[in-house]
Structures are given as C-alpha cells and as structure tokens.
Amino acid sequence: FFSVLEESGYMARVAFVADPLMHPLGLHGRSAISMLLGFGCNVPAIMSTRTLESPRDRILTILVNPFTSCSARLPVYLVFSSVFFPRYQGMVVFSLYFIGLAMAGLTAKIFTLFWFKEQSAPLIMELPPYQIPVWRNVVASAWNRALLFLHKAGTIIFLAMVVVWLLGSLPPGSDYASEQTFLGRFGTLLAPLLAPAGFGFWQAAVALLCGLVAKETVVGTLGALYGGGTVLPQVLPSVFTPVSAYAFLLMTLLYLPCLATMAVIKQEAGLRWAVVSTVWSLIVGWSVATFFYQVARFVL
Numbered sequence: 001f002f003s004v005l006e007e008s009g010y011m012a013r014v015a016f017v018a019d020p021l022m023h024p025l026g027l028h029g030r031s032a033i034s035m036l037l038g039f040g041c042n043v044p045a046i047m048s049t050r051t052l053e054s055p056r057d058r059i060l061t062i063l064v065n066p067f068t069s070c071s072a073r074l075p076v077y078l079v080f081s082s083v084f085f086p087r088y089q090g091m092v093v094f095s096l097y098f099i100g101l102a103m104a105g106l107t108a109k110i111f112t113l114f115w116f117k118e119q120s121a122p123l124i125m126e127l128p129p130y131q132i133p134v135w136r137n138v139v140a141s142a143w144n145r146a147l148l149f150l151h152k153a154g155t156i157i158f159l160a161m162v163v164v165w166l167l168g169s170l171p172p173g174s175d176y177a178s179e180q181t182f183l184g185r186f187g188t189l190l191a192p193l194l195a196p197a198g199f200g201f202w203q204a205a206v207a208l209l210c211g212l213v214a215k216e217t218v219v220g221t222l223g224a225l226y227g228g229g230t231v232l233p234q235v236l237p238s239v240f241t242p243v244s245a246y247a248f249l250l251m252t253l254l255y256l257p258c259l260a261t262m263a264v265i266k267q268e269a270g271l272r273w274a275v276v277s278t279v280w281s282l283i284v285g286w287s288v289a290t291f292f293y294q295v296a297r298f299v300l
Helices: 002-008 011-025 031-038 042-051 055-067 071-084 086-114 135-167 182-197 202-210 217-225 232-239 242-254 259-269 271-299
Strands: none
Touching: 002 011, 002 135, 011 031, 011 086, 031 042, 031 055, 042 055, 042 259, 055 086, 055 259, 055 271, 071 086, 071 217, 071 232, 071 242, 086 242, 086 271, 135 182, 135 217, 182 202, 182 242, 182 271, 202 217, 202 242, 217 232, 242 271, 259 271
16 A cells, blocks of 8 residues: 555655644654654654654654554554454554554654754655556565565564563473563563553563564463463453553553664664653653553543
8 A cells, every 4th residue: 555655656745735734743744754654664664764854853753753553563452452342443443543643743742842942844845746556566565565574573573472482481390471480570570560550460561571572572472471362362351451451552552662663763863862762652651551541440
C-alpha cells in the first residue's frame, strides 16, 4: 500500500495536506510522511527525516516518531483486545493508534515550548506528477520490505526468544519460567514499579523488558512464561482485568521504543537526544498507564 502511494505521486502530497495541521504543533509538513512511515516501522521512518532541511524540524520529528504505533505492536493489541474486548476489538485497537498520534502531537508541543522555540521552516517542495503505479516497482519495493521483516523475525526475534528460554531455564534445577530463574529474579525486581499501573507481577515486567528487543516479543514472552502461546488466551484473564489489560496496552504503546529504534535515534540525532527520547518515552508510558488504571478502576 505504501509502495502504491509512493509510485502514484500521492505520498508527496501528504505533506501539503498535513501541513496546516502540523504547523500549530511546531512540526513541518514533511514530518507527516515520516510519521506515516512509522506505522510500518520506526527505524526507516526516523531515517526518512533526512529529507527535512532544518535541523530543528528533523530532530523534533525524530523525537515524536516513536509514538506512532509501528506494526510490531499490532500482535500485542490483537491478542489482548480479542481476549478482553471481543465486542469492541476494532475500537480498542483504533484508540491505541489515536492515542499514539495524540501523544506525538503533545510531545511536539511541549518540546516546542522548551527546546525548539523558533518557527518551523515553511513548506516549499515540488510535487511530482500523478501517474499510474509501475507494478514492477511496487512489487519490488514491497518484496524488499517483506524480506527485511522476515530477516528481523528470523534473527532478532528468534534470538530474543532463545535468550528468554535460556534465562527462564537457568540456574540448573529450577522449574522453567519460575521466580527462581534468572528471568524471574530480574522481573521480580522490576514488578513493584509496575504495580501502580495494574500489572505488578514479574511476568509482565519480563515481557515489557523483552519488548525492547522487538515489540512482537511481548506476546511471545508471555506465551513462553505461561507455558505456550496456545494457552495464553486462557491464562491472561487470570492475571489481568480489562482495566489493567488496557493499561498494559498503553504501556506497550508508549514506553521505550525497541533497541533498533533507539540506536537509529542516536545515529541520526546524537546521544543527547537519544537519551532525551528514551527518558521521555519511559516517563510518558508509565505515567499514562498508571493514570488510566488508577482512574478507571474507580470509575468503571
């Protein structure tokens, strides 16, 4: 779909359509293209900010991009929404995408007030002509992106699951995925920090930690810790309530981006802004999840 938009000449026009909405937030019209790409993967989306001429616009777009919900988060949304909100699954998933965009806009506004007070550069660009997509180019582009995903799934995600399995099996003699394992001990240390958000148990802490490798691993880790993905839908209602489940989804949406994204932020914007992005997203993720849980459990 993205390839068709690019080949038809419409993608460039997205910047003009979005510019009136982006400027009040302090963002450039071209930032919309990077954010749109972020729905696929934040890594190429952040690299695409090189097309922005102003360093101010480029860094600000990089900082807000991790809040756009990449496709790696979608498996987590689908599993939890199908278990806890089967009648409203579509609305729940849509709300997460909307909240991500809202937090991106709020982040841009806040950062504009404190660090990026100068005005965004005016939008001046040449529009390519509309044309019928060349299907050879569309298929080639989509195929290359699919191969990148398969490479990620077959290496990073697979290796992450192997590491989780090893940490959940050691030291020798421990029951798999028990609190006595290395994985369980580390998760136990982090669990109290997540209790105000409604999921203060070590399995959730470990799943979120493994999500730093790749967000898809959140579901895979929970499945591994609870004895397999096939039993996960039966186990989740015993450890989550609908309120805490949605708070967990908010945390998954907003907390730290994956390690690959953080590495690209450092590469494109420098160590200082990588640290700012990491700390800010962690604060936002924990605060939003905690606020929602504390309010919703009394209201609902």
